[in-house]
Amino acid sequence: MTDDEIRKEQEIVERSKKDARAFGELYEKYFDRIFNYILRQTDDEELSGDLCSQTFINVLNNLNRYEFRGLPFSAWIYKIAGNEVNKHYRKNKGKKIFSIEELKVKELVERADEGWDEELINKLIDYMKDLPTDMLQVLELRYFEDKDFKEIAFILDMTESGAKMRTYRALDKLRKNFNIKVKYDE
């Protein structure tokens, strides 16, 4: 996202603080992304729809408290969405779900040797099951949402170096165990 785009969004946010209808533009822009972000953590479309609506209601209710910190406005929406998902899991005491699109996994990793097969995908899923949840959250934001480490740190309430460390540790294991090359990790 360019500085100009961030500034334009900030103008919409300032307008929305006075008139909530102005926020509709940002709602339309980010709805799909936030919906998919939540869906990836719930694997339930109806629930994701509810949590997504609640996220945007919370965003609007707390808009006056929002302070610009040089990050895109979407980082704040992601943070609120993440809090909503966590609240849901705390309330229902269920196991956290990571629902990953097969296509995205294939896009993310390129096999160094032979092509994709079911066995490799299953092995990869087993490997991911053993990763700590916070590590998976970082990987999800980095590779499925294309967020930079500064944004990830803000969304997950951790330091930038902490986010980097978690990502590189997970990727190192991935490379060693699967002989795969991960995109964009340079």
Add this chain to the structure above:
Amino acid sequence: MSRHEIRLRRKKLTARGTERFRNYDAVLKSHEENQRLKKVLKVFTLFAIILALVMLIIIVIRWEKRIMPQHEKENPVRTLPKS
């Protein structure tokens, strides 16, 4: 036992798939109701604070009135006779 469950989704949800969940009017309505509730709560809190203050003042005044006669009995004010 792992802390989370990993599921693989074969199909990607398209923008058309999310369409039925997209409803900004409902979000706006909910937000406005929330703001109204917040305003009512603010007014109610203010009213409760004022009421508590008034009650405190009344209690202090009554307490002072009750204390004063006793105080006057114990320390009556003596006026000097006119010369």
